[in-house]
Amino acid sequence: MLGKQNTDILGDLGSIFGGAKQNDIAKSGTDTLRDLLGGNAVSGLTSAVGKFAGVGEAPVQSLIGMLAPVALGTLAKQQKESGLDAAGLTNLLMGQRENIQAAMPSGFSDLLKGTGLLDGLAAPKVSTPTPQIMPTPQAQPSGGLGMWPKVAAAALLGVLAWYYFGNQRQATVSLPAAPQITLAGQNIGSQLGSVAEGLRGTLVSLKDEASAKAALPRLQEMSQQLSGIRDNAAKLPPDTRKTLAGYAAQLLPLLRPLIDKALATSGVGPVAKPVLDQILNRIEAMAKT
Numbered sequence: 001m002l003g004k005q006n007t008d009i010l011g012d013l014g015s016i017f018g019g020a021k022q023n024d025i026a027k028s029g030t031d032t033l034r035d036l037l038g039g040n041a042v043s044g045l046t047s048a049v050g051k052f053a054g055v056g057e058a059p060v061q062s063l064i065g066m067l068a069p070v071a072l073g074t075l076a077k078q079q080k081e082s083g084l085d086a087a088g089l090t091n092l093l094m095g096q097r098e099n100i101q102a103a104m105p106s107g108f109s110d111l112l113k114g115t116g117l118l119d120g121l122a123a124p125k126v127s128t129p130t131p132q133i134m135p136t137p138q139a140q141p142s143g144g145l146g147m148w149p150k151v152a153a154a155a156l157l158g159v160l161a162w163y164y165f166g167n168q169r170q171a172t173v174s175l176p177a178a179p180q181i182t183l184a185g186q187n188i189g190s191q192l193g194s195v196a197e198g199l200r201g202t203l204v205s206l207k208d209e210a211s212a213k214a215a216l217p218r219l220q221e222m223s224q225q226l227s228g229i230r231d232n233a234a235k236l237p238p239d240t241r242k243t244l245a246g247y248a249a250q251l252l253p254l255l256r257p258l259i260d261k262a263l264a265t266s267g268v269g270p271v272a273k274p275v276l277d278q279i280l281n282r283i284e285a286m287a288k289t
Helices: 009-015 022-037 039-053 057-082 084-094 097-103 148-165 186-206 207-234 238-265 269-288
Strands: none
Touching: 009 057, 022 039, 022 057, 039 057, 057 084, 057 238, 084 186, 097 186, 186 207, 186 238, 186 269, 207 238, 238 269
């Protein structure tokens, strides 16, 4: 399905919202979602948004249909640029759980209870990799869709909340694609990229002391993840370690201004500065490796 999407969709939003083909795009998007998630899931999402916004289901269904190619096109672009297989794309999406949850306005998730659309946001258990070099794992065939409908639903909900409710704003800076560096079946490069993407989204959400306190556990988790990535990087061959260091060096000038801006916001610095300094120091250490 991702292979059929327009990966330049974000540069052509005028053709979707208010364009001559708006109705056709909305219908096609709705049909795509029904094929991917099932009719009941789409109906549940439509009903929840309609109740929350206080509008009828017809315009909401049209909106969701128009957002579907935006969500899928964005995922398709990320998958293509990063060379991700199905497992890699799933890991990328699951790494955005906190950002997706943060994008939902208060009370909206309550309306989705019982629909199954939030099940994909449950945190998985992560095991520590053993130190050995292995080829990049390929997606294994499966007899069913498994977690994909729920993961895709979570991604759509994040995009929906961002565009429709305006509760979450993405940073304008574009981070470079992560290199494919595999250790014990896990892509260390993608892990660093996921942390960087998560950090970018979290930094944008820091508006005051309350939001900083709410984001603190997530920031501490990122710092711990960076510590693990740094330890695993030490086990890589020199050339591969150099590639990872180069990627970390690319991230620094992009993330530093976002961190500085967040720390300059009233109430954020006293709460978040220690862990943000720690995060920045660990990325800097990897860049110098």
